Amino acid sequence: MARIVVDPITRIEGHLRIEAVIEGGKITDAFSSGTMVRGFEKILKGRDPRDAWAFTERACGVCTTVHALASVRCVEDALKISVPKNAELIRNLMFCTQYVQDHVVHFYHLHALDWVDIVSTLKADPAETSKLAQSLSNWPKSSPGYFSDLQKRLKTYVGSGQLGIFANGYWGHPAYKLPPEVNLLAVAHYLEALEWQKEIVKIHAIFGGKNPHPNYLVGGVPCPINTDEVNALNTERLNHVGSLISGAMNFVEQVYIPDLMAIAGFYKDWAAIGSGLKNYMAYGDLPTRGYNYPEYFKFQRGAILNRNLNEVFDVNGRDSEEIKEYISHSWYKYADGDTKGLHPWQGETEFNFTGPKPPFEQLNVEGKYSWLKTPRWKDHPMEVGPLARLLVAFAKGNTEVKDVVTEALQKLNVPVDALFSTLGRTAARGLETRLVVRWMKEFYDQLIASIKGGDVNTFTREKWDPSTWPATAEGVGMTEAPRGALAHWIRIKDRLIDNYQLVVPSTWNASPRDAKGQRSAYEESLIGTPVANIEQPVEILRTIHSFDPCLACAVHIYDPEGKHVHQVQFN
Amino acid sequence: MTGRSPSIWQSMRAKGYSRRDFIQFCTVAAVTAGLESSALGKVVEAFETKSRPPVVWLHFQECTCCSESFIRSSHPIVADILLDYLSLDYTETLQAAAGHQAEKCLQDTIKNYPGKYILLVEGSVPMKDDGIYCMIGGRSSEDILREAAKDAAAVIAWGSCASNGCIQSAKPNPTNATPIHKIIGKPVINVPGCPPIADVMTGVVTHLLVFGMAPQLDSQGRPKEFYGRRVHDTCYRRPYYDAGLFVETWDDEAARKGYCLYKMGCRGPVTYNACSVTKWNGGVSYPIQSGHGCIGCSENGFWDNGPFYQHLASFPGFGIESTADTIGTVAGIATAAGVTLHAITTNIRKRKLIKDEVAESVETGKKAEGGDK
Numbered sequence: 001m002a003r004i005v006v007d008p009i010t011r012i013e014g015h016l017r018i019e020a021v022i023e024g025g026k027i028t029d030a031f032s033s034g035t036m037v038r039g040f041e042k043i044l045k046g047r048d049p050r051d052a053w054a055f056t057e058r059a060c061g062v063c064t065t066v067h068a069l070a071s072v073r074c075v076e077d078a079l080k081i082s083v084p085k086n087a088e089l090i091r092n093l094m095f096c097t098q099y100v101q102d103h104v105v106h107f108y109h110l111h112a113l114d115w116v117d118i119v120s121t122l123k124a125d126p127a128e129t130s131k132l133a134q135s136l137s138n139w140p141k142s143s144p145g146y147f148s149d150l151q152k153r154l155k156t157y158v159g160s161g162q163l164g165i166f167a168n169g170y171w172g173h174p175a176y177k178l179p180p181e182v183n184l185l186a187v188a189h190y191l192e193a194l195e196w197q198k199e200i201v202k203i204h205a206i207f208g209g210k211n212p213h214p215n216y217l218v219g220g221v222p223c224p225i226n227t228d229e230v231n232a233l234n235t236e237r238l239n240h241v242g243s244l245i246s247g248a249m250n251f252v253e254q255v256y257i258p259d260l261m262a263i264a265g266f267y268k269d270w271a272a273i274g275s276g277l278k279n280y281m282a283y284g285d286l287p288t289r290g291y292n293y294p295e296y297f298k299f300q301r302g303a304i305l306n307r308n309l310n311e312v313f314d315v316n317g318r319d320s321e322e323i324k325e326y327i328s329h330s331w332y333k334y335a336d337g338d339t340k341g342l343h344p345w346q347g348e349t350e351f352n353f354t355g356p357k358p359p360f361e362q363l364n365v366e367g368k369y370s371w372l373k374t375p376r377w378k379d380h381p382m383e384v385g386p387l388a389r390l391l392v393a394f395a396k397g398n399t400e401v402k403d404v405v406t407e408a409l410q411k412l413n414v415p416v417d418a419l420f421s422t423l424g425r426t427a428a429r430g431l432e433t434r435l436v437v438r439w440m441k442e443f444y445d446q447l448i449a450s451i452k453g454g455d456v457n458t459f460t461r462e463k464w465d466p467s468t469w470p471a472t473a474e475g476v477g478m479t480e481a482p483r484g485a486l487a488h489w490i491r492i493k494d495r496l497i498d499n500y501q502l503v504v505p506s507t508w509n510a511s512p513r514d515a516k517g518q519r520s521a522y523e524e525s526l527i528g529t530p531v532a533n534i535e536q537p538v539e540i541l542r543t544i545h546s547f548d549p550c551l552a553c554a555v556h557i558y559d560p561e562g563k564h565v566h567q568v569q570f571n
Numbered sequence: 572m573t574g575r576s577p578s579i580w581q582s583m584r585a586k587g588y589s590r591r592d593f594i595q596f597c598t599v600a601a602v603t604a605g606l607e608s609s610a611l612g613k614v615v616e617a618f619e620t621k622s623r624p625p626v627v628w629l630h631f632q633e634c635t636c637c638s639e640s641f642i643r644s645s646h647p648i649v650a651d652i653l654l655d656y657l658s659l660d661y662t663e664t665l666q667a668a669a670g671h672q673a674e675k676c677l678q679d680t681i682k683n684y685p686g687k688y689i690l691l692v693e694g695s696v697p698m699k700d701d702g703i704y705c706m707i708g709g710r711s712s713e714d715i716l717r718e719a720a721k722d723a724a725a726v727i728a729w730g731s732c733a734s735n736g737c738i739q740s741a742k743p744n745p746t747n748a749t750p751i752h753k754i755i756g757k758p759v760i761n762v763p764g765c766p767p768i769a770d771v772m773t774g775v776v777t778h779l780l781v782f783g784m785a786p787q788l789d790s791q792g793r794p795k796e797f798y799g800r801r802v803h804d805t806c807y808r809r810p811y812y813d814a815g816l817f818v819e820t821w822d823d824e825a826a827r828k829g830y831c832l833y834k835m836g837c838r839g840p841v842t843y844n845a846c847s848v849t850k851w852n853g854g855v856s857y858p859i860q861s862g863h864g865c866i867g868c869s870e871n872g873f874w875d876n877g878p879f880y881q882h883l884a885s886f887p888g889f890g891i892e893s894t895a896d897t898i899g900t901v902a903g904i905a906t907a908a909g910v911t912l913h914a915i916t917t918n919i920r921k922r923k924l925i926k927d928e929v930a931e932s933v934e935t936g937k938k939a940e941g942g943d944k
Contacts, residue, residue, distance in 0.1 A: 006669075007708050015630075015707055035706040038632055039745030043738065048878040054866055055874070058738045058765065061636020105642075113667045153654065162623050162658040167676050169667035191650045198643040198769070202855045209858030210851040211643065212636040212766055215866075217821060222863035224827040231808075231829020232862070240855070351745070353703045358711040371704075459822035541669055 030526035034372035041349035064212040066481040078475025087220035108193040119171040124180035136258040220459030274422030274543035276525030280388035283478040329512035344489035347501035384484025425546040628662035633694030640766035645853035690723035699747035734761035741874035761792040765868035803839035837864030
């Protein structure tokens with residue numbers, strides 16, 4: 001038996017640590033711990049609710065915008081503000097932009113190196129890579145010379161002896177199964193995606209002034225529309241957005257999806273690994289008739305229990321009996337004791353670190369072991385994210401979703417059950433990206449039609465002035481971050497924030513177990529995962545990365561007494 | 572294999588610089604980076620012999636927006652930076668290695684290149700309660716920072732978190748989030764902003780690499796090249812301010828004509844940054860151009876400088892603008908007359924400002940380092 005410590009897992013709002021127990025080549029238990037906290041809830045207290053979007057947006061710079069959106073929605077919900085149609089469309093366009101950029105970056109820059117062996121590219125035949133590329137899509141950068149030049153560049157890079165970000169990878173591990181030619185193709189697209197991702201976010205700059213962290217506004221969007229003015233959202237700006245959407249559709253359909261399907265074809269065994277929880281939840285998003293009408297959202301709202309796709313339950317963020325946060329294993333304390341759960345409107349954020357103090361080698365997993373609270377829906381642990389969104393939509397009979405999912409399953413020749421896996425999560429992310437770029441075009445066309453029809457409103461003015469507000473108000477702002485269900489709960493008193501709670505996707509997925517011992521998604525998904533070589537646990541990275549939390553982990557290996565088995569030295 | 576790209580010395584020689592010029596560059600680099608003159612030899616060696624200088628990027632209390640911004644760089648593009656400009660030996664965001672292999676990358680760079688690697692830090696360090704609020708690999712962030720900073724040739728603080736504490740240091744600063752220059756006891760190049768502009772980030776790094784020396788810094792450690800001008804003074808909407816044409820509420824006629832956002836709370840008048848010149852995302856826009864005021868995200872303590880939508884006059888002690896503005900202020904909120912008066916006064920004051928800045932530029936040419944004002 002060995003205990004592997006994976007720390008840190010980055011690219012979420014904080015630092016994440018995984019401890020896993022391995023017996024007989026498989027993981028038998030796992031513990032997930034958030035090891036960084038900033039105290040947002042404490043900082044927000046007493047501030048102007050209209051400023052909260054800017055504060056909470058800084059919860060995450062990777063899925064930037066999603067917290068700003070949840071925040072303006074919870075304030076609007078509390079103050080009963082409906083935003084104009086144009087504002088809804090512009091917010092949807094910003095939402096879609098975030099998805100496309102984030103999912104592409106996740107696939108190529110955060111996840112791909114778990115599947116793609118960069119060193120193997122040096123052995124590839126560029127002419128064969130070119131043939132392969134041309135058989136997969138019409139993407140123009142596919143000549144033998146293009147891949148040959150790239151290979152020369154990589155040889156020069158490796159020959160310099162300075163491997164930079166590629167140093168000390170698990171290169172050569174038997175779990176890497178792609179032929180050198182496919183690896184070369186993937187690395188070419190790694191570099192192209194790195195360049196492309198900076199283009200699509202220009203949509204955020206156009207509507208929100210900058211990316212990361214574009215500007216939002218309670219009551220609408222800050223960018224005015226005026227087709228008779230150079231100083232506003234005019235024809236040139238709209239054309240720019242239109243071009244970027246076309247470019248995104250091309251990249252997704254000609255690069256991302258073909259690569260995803262090609263790589264998945266070599267790793268079908270991962271359709272049976274990392275299945276995890278059997279419960280899935282999505283709040284839904286992309287409203288088409290306003291935030292209060294989730295039945296018209298593009299991404300639907302609902303919960304699935306025990307993988308029963310014949311029944312989808314309603315999810316209500318206001319019901320104090322549905323969503324609750326527990327702290328049995330979290331470094332917090334509640335005024336009325338640590339055993340009962342609190343609905344976020346009643347939420348408390350009082351630190352209570354019980355150790356171990358750094359430097360330490362292992363957490364005390366019997367007691368409190370994380371800065372994340374443990375959220376539950378009707379006391380069930382729920383997985384959130386792209387897979388949950390697709391499953392909820394699939395179960396609700398959404399034909400667009402059914403079509404892309406069925407097509408992908410047929411192409412890979414795998415059953416529906418293959419979705420409940422590490423591979424399924426990674427595939428779901430790509431499949432929903434296909435839908436999101438199509439929807440982007442729809443929203444864009446609707447925005448143009450709206451302006452053409454004479455509507456240029458982007459802001460609802462009535463409740464902007466705090467003197468119009470009631471003495472107390474409470475609201476909930478629900479959205480779908482790329483990583484899953486996200487909501488903010490606010491209580492406003494005397495025009496200031498009285499309580500503010502964020503329950504984020506990483507909390508649903510990465511939280512410690514609850515008082516009943518029920519594991520959350522990360523912990524559960526690792527159970528049964530094979531680890532061929534505990535010195536190179538690439539399998540853990542594959543499953544954890546399939547949730548899109550991070551890229552790099554620092555793995556420490558201990559025996560059950562907590563001593564180092566050995567220091568692993570590679571390369 | 573002819574793989575090695577030219578060292579900085581080789582590049583400079585190809586461009587006609589003498590070895591004397593090169594040593595001079597390195598001297599300024601060493602002084603600006605706060606090294607003892609005895610360490611000069613190491614800096615020369617670092618830039619001369621390594622084809623790509625080793626770089627370590629640490630992450631503490633942050634949201635990774637700085638890393639995300641960095642990869643948005645349009646000139647140079649980030650693929651070229653990673654493959655040709657530098658050797659990013661440790662970065663939790665992009666590196667392939669995991670586990671001990673990743674830690675080994677960090678330890679190898681610290682051990683093998685003492686005084687020769689560049690340290691980039693994203694995030695603040697929580698100093699309360701022995702560092703329990705940010706632990707990586709079972710160690711406190713303070714511990715890791717001190718170790719990595721000790722032998723770094725130059726230290727760059729990315730973003731407002733590392734430069735001034737940013738959001739987690741906003742009141743009541745629950746974890747005592749602290750900027751790195753207050754911890755490591757050596758000079759730091761502060762590159763504030765939430766996040767900083769991508770092309771500013773790569774601009775600062777390439778300034779080090781291409782010119783072989785740190786950029787000139789102001790009294791807050793910010794490169795003058797990017798933080799020497801107020802957003803307000805370089806804003807394309809400035810003429811509306813001077814003319815007294817202001818947006819009065821969101822999406823009004825004035826907003827649709829792109830008038831000045833000063834009365835909507837814009838912090839441009841008190842914010843030093845390159846936004847209105849360099850702009851964001853390849854020069855596409857910046858907050859004001861897209862209709863929202865500047866929130867002052869590169870300024871120390873900007874989260875606590877009052878509600879974002881309350882205009883500046885309401886806050887005392889805001890430097891040169893508040894004095895003029897206060898003249899027309901009634902109960903904390905300036906009247907239209909007050910703002911107009913403010914604009915007129917500002918124009919008069921601006922003459923002196925321009926005169927001062929011209930004088931300052933001349934002075935700057937003579938000095939290796941100078942305070943801003």
